[in-house]
Amino acid sequence: MHAESLRIVVVNTAGVLPPEDPETDAAQKNRSATLRIGLLQAGYDIIASLPGDMFLIDRIRQLEPDMIIIDAESDARDVLEHLVIMSQQAPRPIVLFTDDDEPSHMRKAMEAGVSAYVVAGLQSERIKPVLEVAMARFQVDQQVRQELADTRSRLAERKYIEKAKGFLMQRFSFSEEEAYQRLRKQAMEKNLRIGELAQRILDAADLIG
Incomplete structure (x- = not known):
């Protein structure tokens, strides 16, 4: 699937940060901006940017994106749990961009079905190859699952x-x-x-x- 035809939903899990934490706030905004610029430069179609709230699953079901990108400031397990449950009926690649480098969180995310887990150091030119690898891995995983089911x-x-x-x-x-x-x-x-x-x-x- 080409970038021009890939319909993407970006999920932002950032909460309301305390005013005494300007560095974290700036890092979150910088990553989100870099992510959006990289997606647009690569020609991806961002059909929606959604908050990670209680209405997320219903909105994604209505939009039916080809890929879900999670922009997370820290552990995004609550959002991941909901998305993984939904993906059991409608599988799609999930890519997580975060500053959370906790190994246990990374391992749980990958076990939950995340196709790519990208930590810090985000550059706009890296986004396209990251998503291409994530899509390829997702397709291989789906093929293996189908072969196992058969x-x-x-x-x-x-x-x-x-x-x-x-x-x-x-x-x-x-x-x-x-x-x-x-x-x-x-x-x-x-x-x-x-x-x-x-x-x-x-x-x-x-x-x-």
Whole structure:
């Protein structure tokens, strides 16, 4: 996906800083400005800048961005928890820019599904390659997850087929090969996967006892 077509939501988790902390305030504003400049220079489409409040999840669901960028002054675990839960239904890459270099926070963020965790030293020209790497990693992760899901599905289907063969062998005195060929023929006639037909047979067998 090219930068020009990537729709991004930026989430700012900064709270209201105390007036006696001007250095932290200045650092936060500088990072946020650098981030926004880098995104615009790279041609990304910032469709919204949102606060990390209680309405965040609903707003993101309405906007359906391609990527979420979190601009965090410190630990952003509350926002991350909500985004990760939402991403289980609609996966998308999450990139976190922060000044928080606490190793435990970094590890938890990556375990939660953050595609890139960028600490301090932010430069506008680095933003595009960071997001490209994050998108590539996200796509690889999704491919691995899909392959794992497919493998689990095939194993489950194989289990149903073996049970259905056993049922037919017991009920109609078929040999194992006859039971399999009967399943295969019926699946083709009904335009079903053989595993799906096997599951239906087992469900029916449960109903009739």
